[in-house]
Amino acid sequence: MTEIRINAxxxxxxxxxxxxDEQGVHPADAVALAAGICRRLAMAMPTNPSLGCCRIISKEPPDADDFAIAVAEKLNGKSERWNASELWELVYNQGRHLRMS
Structure with a gap:
């Protein structure tokens, strides 16, 4: 289902x-009708909590040594051990700001 988001x-x-313009409704009546339509649409919106507070990754990095080596190889082409826990913590702390799609 397509989701439409627009300021009320x-x-x-x-x-x-x-x-x-299209129906020739008197301006005052058009305002009242539009307000009623928007109110009904707002009430029809789902009230499920957003996923913004959910975490899909563990707070601890996966197998620290393997993860540290893989990160070091990606970042600087070397396989030396690197403190990847700082990167993991950054991803964990900022992960809620990433887009879901």
Whole structure:
């Protein structure tokens, strides 16, 4: 299902303008109708909590040695041990700001 996100005030203005221009509704009536439509749409929106507070990764990095070596190889082409826990902590702490798609 496609999700549409639009500011309620902007939606109300668009609907009001459509009612006036396309249906010939009196301006005051168009405003009232648009407000009612927007109110109903807002009430119909799901109230499930967002996934913004969910974590899908562990706080601890996977097998610290293997992870540290893999990170070092990617970052500087060397296989020396590197303190990858700092990178993992950064990913963990900032992960909630990443897009879901």
């Amino acid at each position: 005030g902007k939606a109300e203005r668009i609907i009001t303008q459509m009612l006036r």
